[in-house]
Amino acid sequence: MSLEDHLGDILRKARAMSGVSAEAAAEAAGFTGAEWNALEESGQPARQPAFAALASRLGLNAAKLEAIAHGWLPTPKDLSTWRELRPLTTTHGGNAVNCYLVWDEVSREAALFDTGWDAGPVLAHIADNQLQLRHIFFTHSHEDHIAALAPVRGQFPKAFLHSGSVHAPVHQRNRPNDFIHLGSLRITHRDTPGHAEDGVTYIIGTWPDDAPHVAVVGDAIFAGSIGRGFQSWELARQKIREQIFPLPPATLLCPGHGPLTTVAEEKAHNPFF
DSSP states (O other): OOOOOOOHHHHHHHHHHOOHHHHHHHHHHOEEEEEEEEHHHOOOOOOOOHHHHHHHHHHHHHHHHHHHHHOOOOOOOOGGGGGTTEEEEEEEETEEEEEEEOOOOOTTEEEEOOOOSSHHHHHHHHHHHHHEEEEESOOOOHHHTTTTTHHHHOOOOEEEBBBBTSOOOOBOOTTTOOOOETTTEEEEEEEEOSSSSOEEEEEEETTTTTTTEEEEEEEEEEETEEESSSSOOHHHHHHHHIITTTTTTTTTESSSSSSOHHHHHHHHHHHTT
């Protein structure tokens, strides 16, 4: 799977984050205006930009930015140690979004993290693996992450909803010390607003050691990029630093778009940090 954001997307986000015009960014890169516009659109530079000056102007890490320009990708993830984790991707209007199904191997109780656009793959995996969906967790309430809720709830009306939104019914809102057990799995959460006011990261660990192995991060962070700061760019980066990066380096990060990555890979390669 390719990165959610190509080089041009990253640069466009960084301009929005830092309040830099396209003209000023082009000048820092040593590009003409036409060359810069083509770069933001395609992600393919016509020639080598001045990465150090450009990254400095946009508040990015130059070496990490250059690595992405040269094709960096996170290593492919072997999920054989997580047989009960299924990333599912659905697409609508060219927008591909990930959701995640996790379950306990013994009890067959399952939790769904976001729904994606289409309930079909989720319901098929539930049926194929003879699961009972007990919980639905929302990383945030943007349409692409909740679009298939109605058909999923139609088949599993007793599945409990968990949300960070203040607009959700009180009994569905995440509480500070909530934890959910699915057999040997334990699910907790950390608030990660910035991309969305109700942004939440869900941590899946194993009980009784409760070591965090997986973090479903929604659009807080992508492999090599971050979600657009619709609420606040600075808050978005702050929450990643405070709530996601302190997790163990090998923690698997499951983003709302693009490939799986890890805490260690994002610390080493994400140009926003």
